[in-house]
Amino acid sequence: MTGNTTTQAPADTASSPRTRWWGLVAISLGVALIIVDSTIVNVAIPSVIQDLGISSSDAQWVQETYTLVFAALLLVAGRTGDRLGRRRLFLMGTAVFTLASVVAATAASGALLIAGRLLQGVGGAMILPTSLSLINANFRGPDRARAFAVWGSTIGGTAALGPLLGGWLTSHLSWRWAFGINLPLGILVAAGVFLLVAESKDPHAEHGVDLLGAVLSVIGFTGIVFALIEGRTYGWWQIERPFSVFGARSAEGLSPVPVALALGVLALGAFGAVELRRNHQGRTALLDLRLFTIPSFRNGNIVAGVVSLGEFGILFSLPLWFQNVLGYTAFDAGLALLPLAVGSFAASGLSAVLAPRIGTINLVLAGITCEIIGVAGIGLILSPHGSGWQVAPFLLIYGVGVGWATAQITGIVLTDIPVTRSGQGSGIQSTTRQVGSALGIALLGTVLFTTLGTDLRSTLLNHGTPADRASALTTSVQSSAGTSIQPLLHDPATRQAGKLARESFTTATSVAAYTAAGALTLGLVAAVRLKRRLAPTNESIATSRTP
Structure with missing residues (x-):
């Protein structure tokens, strides 16, 4: 039988349809909080550095700690939700995230701010997979597709709104409000989910804890995500800048990136071996490998990972281009990204009409195609x-694509997962997307700055700039991520170099956009293959499960 049958221990259905939809609003607002928080801080960092007097290295940890912890705990959180109750874990995550936001908003030092960001990552990891599993458990049929469309559009839209909101709060109030705003919103989310969302969990969850599997998965995903995010910063092999945490500095020589990557790969290899053995022995396991026997889940995760690789990478490079080439403020750059959010939210309403008519997988194909057109057009x-x-027009098209592809591929991945295993399935899907996004940002960041350096140095030399001066200017623009371009333009002595740097940064951003389009094209190919492989009916693991 399929995962959509009524014999699967669904969630409490006492709530009315209207109550469920209002509950979805509360769930979506909770998801919006954690997605915005991954981008809102970027535009506030300069003010944080000035106010707290922290180093650039500590500022980097303020930005990345959240992402690292968030990605590392998704799998553990999803499985925990199946056992303890998905609504309970969502509420616990909201409480942790809200309190951590208060810590960050009132931080008097860089160390406290980083600690607050770490706890925010813990809370965020508890919220995201349980939000998916709650939707999977509380909605059926066409309503489930519409609910996933709202969820997907929330992610796409709020990712673009983060820089806009962060820029406005930082400019008009304080960087502290970028975190402080989560207090009233977190309370609203908790009240809404508690009152409007039915609880669900796996009634046959095994006793015992897979502690070794949990530890190995956290170490593995932390190492890999750290390497993908920080490779450009610290060097992929030789260390290129000092690596320090709370004043402890690394030695010269080998970069921490290959060490973290090797540790992560080894830990995930050991994790796979442990889970395989525990599954074979019938013991409690963090990862139920039988989920991967479901074609829609297995192949859908491949599509989700590949699409994520190219999907949000443009949000890394385009804000830099707006601010450093066009001279926009952080708020103006966020405003320029608004069409992406508009397109994503608009796609939510359209998908509710289109999915039943053309099919979910066809809507995914249409969404990825729109993403490719949008990114290539940019x-x-x-x-x-x-x-x-x-x-703006291409950002709008791209946003529509994100709204369709993100939500509908999530629905495909989870469509045949038994409700009792939806937390674990959601955790795997969320982890796949996070690792794909980290890989995409690493790839596009490398393409952006490598192209920038090569093109700018060559252009400067062609315009008669001495080699040592060309190298110095290129290093300055690269290391500052382009922020030195505007000062170069405003100084009459370096105006010509600033113009050349602006052109090279534009070229590099275009190449990064084409690279993202290429990755999305691979995702489109994977989605076409998924369409061919999806059988009319998929046998659920629910029939083979031993209580």
Whole structure:
């Protein structure tokens, strides 16, 4: 039987349909909080450095600690939700995230701010997979597709809204409000989920804890995500800048990146061996390997991971281009990204009409195609003398694609997962997307800055700049992620170099956009293969499960 049958221990269905939809609003607002928090801090960092007097290295940890902890705990959180109750874990995560936001908002030092960000990551990891499993448990049929569409559009839209909100709060109030705003919103989310969302969990959850599996998975995903995010910063082999945490500094020589990557790969290899043995022995396992016998889940995760690789990478490079090439403020850069959010939210309403007519997988294909058109169009239209208005139509198309592809592929991944295993399935799907996103940011960041350095140095030399001066200027623009371009433009002595840097940064951003389009094209191919492999009916693991 399929995972959508009524024999699967569904969630408490006492709530009315209207109550469930209002509950979805509360769930979506909770998801919005954790997604915004992954981008809102970027534009506030300069103010944080000035106010707290922290080093650039500590500022880096303020940005990345959240992402690292968040990605590392998704799998553990999803499985825990199946056992303890998904609504309970969602509420616990909301409480942790809200209290951690208060710690961050009132932090008097960099150490306290990093600690707050770490706890935010813990709370966020508890919220995301349980939000998916709650939707999977509380909605059926066409309503489930609509609910996933709202969830997906929330992720796509709020990811673009983060820089806008962060820029406005930082400019008009304080960077502390980028965290402080989570207090009233967190209380609202907790009240809404508690009152409006039915509880669900696995009534046959095994006794015992897979502590070794949990530890190995956390170490593995932390190491891999750290390496993917920080490779460009610290060097992929030789260390390129000092690596320090709370004043402890690394020695010269080998970068921490290959060490973290090797540790992560080894830990995940050991994790796989442990889970295989525990599954074979019938013992409690963090990862139920039988889930991967379901074609829609197995192949859907492949598509989700590949698409994530190219999906949000543009949100890394485009804000830098707006601010450093066009001279936009952080708030203006966020405003220029607004069409992406509009397109994503608009796609939510359209998908509710289109999915029943053309099929979920066809909507995924249409969404990925829109993403490719949008990203490739951005690469084509970029000009150092352009404006946000020129990019807006392609951002709108891209946003529509995100709204369709993100939500509907999630629905496909979970469609045949038994409700009793939806937390674990959601955790795997969320982890796949997070690792894919980290890989995408690492790939596009490397492409962006490698192209920038190569093109700028060559251009400077062609314009008669001495080799040592060209190297110095190139290093300055690269290491500052382009923030030195505007000062170069405003100084008459370096204006020509600033113009050349602006052109090279535009070229590099276009190449990064084309690379993202290429990754999305691979995702489109994977989605086409998924469409061919999906059988009319998939046998659920529920029939083979031993209580």
